[in-house]
Amino acid sequence: MKTLTAPMPELQPGTHCLFASVRTICEALGQTVTETELYFRCGGMLVEHSSAQPYRIGRPGEAMMEELAKHGDGPLTYTFEPEELQEARLLPAVEEALVRGEPVLLFVHSGCLDCCHEVYRDHPSRPHVICLYGLDRAADTAYIGDSFLLDMSGQALTYQGPVPLRRLLGGIYGAGFAGSGRPPSAGRSETVLPRAGRETAAGEDSARTAAGALATAGRRPADREGSLRLAASRIREYLEAPVPIPASAPDEALRYSGEAAYLRFFEVLREAAELPDAEFAQTCREVYYSLRIGGVMHMLLYLKGLVCEHPGAFAETGKEWIRDLEEEELNWRKYLLQLYKIGLKLQKEQWKPLLERGGERMLRLSGMLRTLAAEMDTASHRAAKNRQD
Numbered sequence: 001m002k003t004l005t006a007p008m009p010e011l012q013p014g015t016h017c018l019f020a021s022v023r024t025i026c027e028a029l030g031q032t033v034t035e036t037e038l039y040f041r042c043g044g045m046l047v048e049h050s051s052a053q054p055y056r057i058g059r060p061g062e063a064m065m066e067e068l069a070k071h072g073d074g075p076l077t078y079t080f081e082p083e084e085l086q087e088a089r090l091l092p093a094v095e096e097a098l099v100r101g102e103p104v105l106l107f108v109h110s111g112c113l114d115c116c117h118e119v120y121r122d123h124p125s126r127p128h129v130i131c132l133y134g135l136d137r138a139a140d141t142a143y144i145g146d147s148f149l150l151d152m153s154g155q156a157l158t159y160q161g162p163v164p165l166r167r168l169l170g171g172i173y174g175a176g177f178a179g180s181g182r183p184p185s186a187g188r189s190e191t192v193l194p195r196a197g198r199e200t201a202a203g204e205d206s207a208r209t210a211a212g213a214l215a216t217a218g219r220r221p222a223d224r225e226g227s228l229r230l231a232a233s234r235i236r237e238y239l240e241a242p243v244p245i246p247a248s249a250p251d252e253a254l255r256y257s258g259e260a261a262y263l264r265f266f267e268v269l270r271e272a273a274e275l276p277d278a279e280f281a282q283t284c285r286e287v288y289y290s291l292r293i294g295g296v297m298h299m300l301l302y303l304k305g306l307v308c309e310h311p312g313a314f315a316e317t318g319k320e321w322i323r324d325l326e327e328e329e330l331n332w333r334k335y336l337l338q339l340y341k342i343g344l345k346l347q348k349e350q351w352k353p354l355l356e357r358g359g360e361r362m363l364r365l366s367g368m369l370r371t372l373a374a375e376m377d378t379a380s381h382r383a384a385k386n387r388q389d
Helices: 017-028 035-041 061-070 087-099 118-122 165-169 221-240 258-274 277-292 296-309 318-345 348-388
Strands: 048-050 076-079 104-109 127-136 141-150 156-164 172-178 255-257
Touching: 017 035, 017 061, 017 104, 017 127, 017 141, 017 172, 035 061, 035 221, 035 296, 048 258, 061 076, 061 172, 087 104, 087 127, 087 172, 118 141, 141 165, 156 165, 221 258, 221 348, 255 258, 258 277, 258 348, 277 296, 277 318, 296 318, 296 348, 318 348
Parallel strands: none
Antiparallel strands: 048 255, 076 172, 104 127, 104 172, 127 141, 141 156
16 A cells, blocks of 8 residues: 555644644644634643542643544544554555545654654653554554654754554554544444544533534624633633532542643642652652643743734734743743752652742732733623624
8 A cells, every 4th residue: 555645744843742743734634723812722721630640740632632522613532541542443444544635643652652762752641642644554654743742942843754554553541533534433443434532511422423623714893702702711720610610520630730730720729749759750840840831831821922912802912912921931941940959859848838929929920811811801892882883
């Protein structure tokens, strides 16, 4: 069989692996969408903290894909079900997508790419998202695009090219198909597309097709207003999430979301000072990573992007918001480095006071978010009135 390839645009460094990869797929399909808009469509700021993993915080990929499927204009199917990711089912679906000219979204453990670049080898294996745009089964080769490959200095690099297919298959834990994707059909397992993932409402069929998600080309003014309204609603969700999230099952771990997740995270982290030195140092590294990647640092970056992409809504205050968000970003960067260095130097006596300051910083940021959301609501109401006039 010859190599199957889908059109692939020149990769641009991204800000986050999921949103950058979806943006790239949209571009390959001739659609226009920004990472910022995708961040709010996915509910990226609605991080979760669970008692099952007390020293971690983040937003699961399954949850973001479900939100993406709810807030969009085009079809999307996705799966995180292990049986759907077996080679016999996954590869025919990938081939169908490539024949249609559609790259595929892959959720992988980054260690499966350690043959491609030193950054993959020199860092711990972590959940990661890439695009697959080519496949040659006979040559055991897949072709991928990675828009968010961080080097040791924190600079975002890109990788576009071949990887060993067998190695890649060993690290895949999720997949997403855009465009013409369809759910599985009985008796056609060799050509079906993956089913929707686990993240469905109670009582729904977990094999349903998730509709919605990517973006259409040529944003209309009404679309921009809708994007602004969605972002404002996400901010309110972040601030107003129930504490804790109601359990869907009796044995479900205690969970928090949004602002409450961060506050709970900083509270529980105080106990980490009692860990053995090696575990404490590793915990500090993980805290640094989770607050930086997909956490508060990304929230600040995308809030700044929101202001920049809606100049009409922030005509009078845009410059002030950019200044304040950049100052907040700088302060958080310094704060996270302090957390990281405490782990390196095992300065446990400084741990709890520093965490208290982290909680105070989150409350300060929440105050900024309330002001920002109110201003966005005012801009939406003003735009609606102008249309009526």
